[in-house]
Amino acid sequence: MKDSVINKALFKATIEEWRYNPVFLPIMVLGYLYLIGFAIISVSFVSAPIHEATFSSVFYTAAPCVALLGTGIIGQNVSSGILSVLFARPIRRYSYVLTRWLALSVASSTLCLILLLIEQVAGMAAFPGVVPDFNTLCQAVERVSMCFGLSATFIMFSSVLPSAINLSAWIVFCFVSNIIVEIAHMEPYLLHSSYGSELGRKLGEFVIPICKEMALPLQSIAFPYIDLSFLAHTASISWFAVFTYFSNLSLSLLIAIIVMNRKEVSYASK
Amino acid sequence: MQVNKKIATEMLPSSLVAVVIILLLARTGTGIYERFHPTQFLSRDLVQWRExxxxxxxxxxxxxxxxxxxxxxxxxxxxxxxxxxxxxxxxxxxxxxxxxxxxxxxxxxxxxxxxxxxxxxxxxxxxxxxxxxxxxxxxxxxxxxxxxxxxxxxxxxxxxxxxxxxxxxxxxxxANWHPLPVSPSQEVKWTRIEEAQTKANLEHKPILYFFARHNDEECDEAMRELFDDNDCEHQQLKNYICCMIYDHTATGSKNSQTVDRLIGKYKIQTYPTFIVDKTSLSGQNDKIIGYRGHDSMEEFLANNK
Missing domain, CATH: 3.40.30.10 (Glutaredoxin)
Incomplete structure (x- = not known):
């Protein structure tokens, strides 16, 4: 039995899986080409000169990269029966989960950083005055942190749900969390404006406080990343935000491991 | 022995469990602290907001x-x-x-x-x-x-x-955006004042300036009858670069410099006033003061195109 937490052979195998999968590879390549095209067009063809080369947000670059690679990252293996073969070998299940997470995080981070580099080059080519600055460095770290955080979320959903349903689950989760955030932000309009109706006000009094409490925790699971802008813009670092990020990440992995430990993956289960 | 090995593959990493517990405690503690001291964790705001x-x-x-x-x-x-x-x-x-x-x-x-x-x-x-x-x-x-x-x-x-x-x-x-009034009709293509002269030179068309003001019955009637239906005026209006200019001074607001310049240039005192500017065609400008009804407007537009 190998005692290392990360299984190197499994790490390599995960990367190979992406490289040679006849279904996923074209989707990934096309999706990534779209992202590259979008990045170049966003930076190069703008109505006014840009002030910084980074035109895309952390979410819109990191999330698609993770989604492209992380769809069905564990669920596909369960559904296709690969796990039955894999777990016949003396591999610890937590090692499997952590290795898959690390492979997904590293691969998506690499794609994200290449995208950032392309954006920077396109931005500098279109507007020579625009050079990478401190914000660019923050962007790079934030993107990597989102890749690692979101990979954990994808791993958790994928361990619970079969096949590639983890992507749908995450999209629904994002949508619901966004709706809750939007409702929380409607407080001035719903509760304190003469615009809203009496029914809306009564409903708002009940719903808005709940949404306000749920907004931050849900967002930190749906879009987990470490916000580094406090280095430039905030009076104090919010340790709550930092601990929330790492806590969600580790908790997601722990849940995934517990689920995998309890999963029946023998041939008899099929 | 086989059974023991199988169980060993399904173990929980104790270090991860410890990390999760520590992080959850740290998260709860910092969360409570920051709830009671929120302002120092908010980003500074450099915009000088007014009441x-x-x-x-x-x-x-x-x-x-x-x-x-x-x-x-x-x-x-x-x-x-x-x-x-x-x-x-x-x-x-x-x-x-x-x-x-x-x-x-x-x-x-x-x-x-x-x-x-x-x-x-x-x-x-x-x-x-x-x-x-x-x-x-x-x-x-x-x-x-x-x-x-x-x-x-x-x-x-x-x-x-x-x-x-x-x-x-x-x-x-x-920053320099000027309001473009929304016409009741979507048929008429209104042009921004700043772009009107350039467009007129390019397309070799006269400019039709419609000077109006808010809360004016005659202006509203002109707006309704000329620009709200799909009558022949729309065909006539296609021969013009149409510009709608609202004088806001009547409502206590201030006009932009461009609007004031045009009001001064054409000596506008009554609303509505229609001006046909034929500078791009080297022709004589024409004007009609007040709204005199459907037919006279049609004639005015036909004569000046």
């Missing part, structure tokens, strides 16, 4: 457009993102302070300030997108009239906040 009433008055004095920020509770995710991404950025804050009169509606510190009448009025009048936070740019000309006549520039993002460059573009584009 709503003072902002509107200053806008009318200086002629700068009002940059209205309809905010919510300061600690909510999007509020903090707006503050962190936009309002704490020196370049963005400087642009807002220099080119606009920034007004923050609703929130002063933590979103719990009581609501006063002017805030309510501004929400009713200018908040065209109900979800907050949202930003609206309201030029001087639009402040005293009902906003349904105009499509005010607004900035709103659903979900995650847009990159800073998007805000830069928004600020650059709308």
């Amino acid at each position: 709503p009433l003072a902002g509107l008055t200053e806008s009318r004095t200086t002629g700068k457009p009002v940059f209205i920020y309809f905010s919510g509770a300061a600690y909510l995710p999007k509020e903090e993102q707006y503050r962190r991404n936009y309002f704490s950025d020196p370049k963005i804050a400087d642009t807002i302070n220099a080119k606009y009169i920034p007004v923050k509606v609703w929130d002063k510190s933590l979103g719990d300030t009581p609501k006063d009448q002017i805030v309510n009025q501004m929400q009713t009048k200018y908040l065209q997108w109900y979800c907050q936070p949202a930003i609206h740019v309201v030029p001087v000309e639009c402040q005293m009239v009902h906003n349904e006549r105009y499509k005010l520039p607004h900035f709103y993002t659903y979900g995650s906040v847009a990159p800073r460059n998007t805000m830069f573009n928004f600020l650059d584009e709308n």
Whole structure:
């Protein structure tokens, strides 16, 4: 039995899986080409000169990269029966989960950083005055942190749900969390404006406080990343935000491991 | 022995469990602390926000457009993102302070300030997108009239906040934005005053200036009868570069310099007044003062094309 937490052979195998999968590879390549095209067009063809080369947000670059690679990252293996073969070998299940997470995080981070580099080059080519600055460095770290955080979320959903349903689950989760955030932000309009109706006000009094409490925790699971802008813009670092990020990440992995430990993956289960 | 090995593959890593517990405790502790000391963890705001009433008055004095920020509770995710991404950025804050009169509606510190009448009025009048936070740019000309006549520039993002460059573009584009009145009809293609002469030279067409003012029955009638239906005027109007100009002084607002220059140039005293400017065709300008009905307008347009 190998005692290392990360299984190197499994790490390599995960990367190979992406490289040679006849279904996923074209989707990934096309999706990534779209992202590259979008990045170049966003930076190069703008109505006014840009002030910084980074035109895309952390979410819109990191999330698609993770989604492209992380769809069905564990669920596909369960559904296709690969796990039955894999777990016949003396591999610890937590090692499997952590290795898959690390492979997904590293691969998506690499794609994200290449995208950032392309954006920077396109931005500098279109507007020579625009050079990478401190914000660019923050962007790079934030993107990597989102890749690692979101990979954990994808791993958790994928361990619970079969096949590639983890992507749908995450999209629904994002949508619901966004709706809750939007409702929380409607407080001035719903509760304190003469615009809203009496029914809306009564409903708002009940719903808005709940949404306000749920907004931050849900967002930190749906879009987990470490916000580094406090280095430039905030009076104090919010340790709550930092601990929330790492806590969600580790908790997601722990849940995934517990689920995998309890999963029946023998041939008899099929 | 086989059984023992199988169990060993399904173990929980104790170090991960310990890390999870420590992080959860740290998260809870810092969460409670930051709930009681929220302001020191909020991003600094470099925009010099004015009170709503003072902002509107200053806008009318200086002629700068009002940059209205309809905010919510300061600690909510999007509020903090707006503050962190936009309002704490020196370049963005400087642009807002220099080119606009920034007004923050609703929130002063933590979103719990009581609501006063002017805030309510501004929400009713200018908040065209109900979800907050949202930003609206309201030029001087639009402040005293009902906003349904105009499509005010607004900035709103659903979900995650847009990159800073998007805000830069928004600020650059709308600092000198002048209202383009919304015609009742979608058939008539209205041109911005600033672009009218260039377009007329390019297309070799005369410019038709429609000078009007708000709350004027005759102007409203002209607007309704000429631009609201699909009669032959629309065919005639295709031969012109159409420009609608509202004199806002009657409603206590200030006109932009361009509008004042045109009113002075054509010596407009009565509303509505129709001017056909044939400078691009080297012809004589023509005008019709007041609205004299459907037929005379049709004749006027036919004669001057």
